[in-house]
């Protein structure tokens with residue numbers, strides 16, 4: 001397992017750490033961010049590997065553990081493949097993420113399908129592949145009953161909502177009284193119905209809870225998981241055998257967006273669980289985890305060019321290329337999702353100019369497209385580069401297509417030896433405008449004209465001025481055609 005390094009141990013195989021400032025400087029030198037590439041995302045490969053190592057070390061005492069990565073936190077095939085190579089499994093929530101996980105090379109038995117809206121087809125596919133599945137509710141269990149072949153290799157579980165309450169961000173709190181997720185355990189009769197559901201189905205062997213996400217304090221998460229563990233004990237006592245053999249603890253370790261410290265740590269998470277429920281990690285249950293944000297957030301950043309600056313109502317505004325298309329949550333909920341912004345010059349070195357209170361705005365055509373309001377930063381100017389820190393999860397990997405802005409390129413970075421040159425590898429190229437048009441129905445460009453003629457049949461149809469004709473069409477050509 002992981003031991004403390006000393007002079008005799010070789011350096012970790014992950015290569016030296018690369019500070020963000022060095023990565024930014026080399027990215028600018030390499031033209032990955034600059035005039036021709038106004039916004040891009042970056043993933044710290046060594047940082048990702050180190051985060052996985054920290055997670056494994058924190059659960060080092062649990063004999064049977066499967067750490068899955070919540071694909072939605074960074075749904076990029078090369079990143080998923082990196083995580084697979086580090087020994088992770090993958091948590092997916094629908095056919096797209098399932099496809100990404102398979103393409104990334106995760107074995108089906110190391111994939112967990114969680115979603116509150118699985119269709120019969122999706123359930124059938126998971127069962128055929130041997131992907132583990134956590135039913136969200138008792139009706140979904142009925143569907144599994146109908147679709148499951150007796151020899152299906154899928155590990156099957158049920159998601160419960162321990163209803164222990166929410167954290168500071170309502171939209172991120174999954175264990176509230178009215179949450180849409182899982183079986184609400186404290187509702188009248190629910191616990192009994194869950195126990196009976198297990199008693200009737202010997203193949204149902206897992207309990208799942210994902211208590212919350214950013215904004216949920218560790219004691220709240222621990223309390224929710226303790227309730228889940230006690231339910232497993234109750235089910236096993238009632239059925240008189242160890243039917244529930246594993247607990248899927250979900251993810252949700254919050255991330256510190258305020259500075260560079262990783263806090264809380266995975267070790268603190270494990271300690272918080274055992275403080276509340278000492279038997280939870282004692283090895284009698286196999287353990288599955290589903291962390292997303294805490295594995296990737298601090299291992300990525302967005303860099304974007306400042307296109308213009310202006311003054312408006314006595315406030316300086318920097319118009320950059322990073323807005324709601326890549327920092328959607330921050331733009332719409334700035335108080336819940338504040339981001340640190342770094343200011344760099346056109347050469348990619350940190351700016352030393354005097355500071356000024358400024359808005360850092362994005363390129364989208366709506367007034368609220370601002371990633372940092374009234375922020376004290378070195379005075380920004382045209383051609384500078386701003387860095388949005390801690391955006392490795394749920395930011396550049398999950399862009400929003402507003403204004404048909406292209407999905408930014410994503411690059412991984414690392415360094416072979418300490419002080420050596422930072423090198424990049426493309427994770428996802430920037431979307432081209434041709435791709436945007438194709439994905440916006442180009443192949444169906446005429447669909448609304450040909451299917452819904454403007455005039456009654458037999459009358460002359462007019463193409464709008466300036467629209468090129470798509471080949472000869474006898475009814476269209478004729479006298480009077482413009």
Ligand SMILES: *Cc1c(COP(=O)(O)O)cnc(C)c1O
Nearest residue numbers: 070210213251252290291292293
């Ligand atoms: C989103 C999600 C996760 C990951 O949450 P993080 O806060 O990113 O760790 C894990 N499990 C389920 C079911 C989820 O919906």
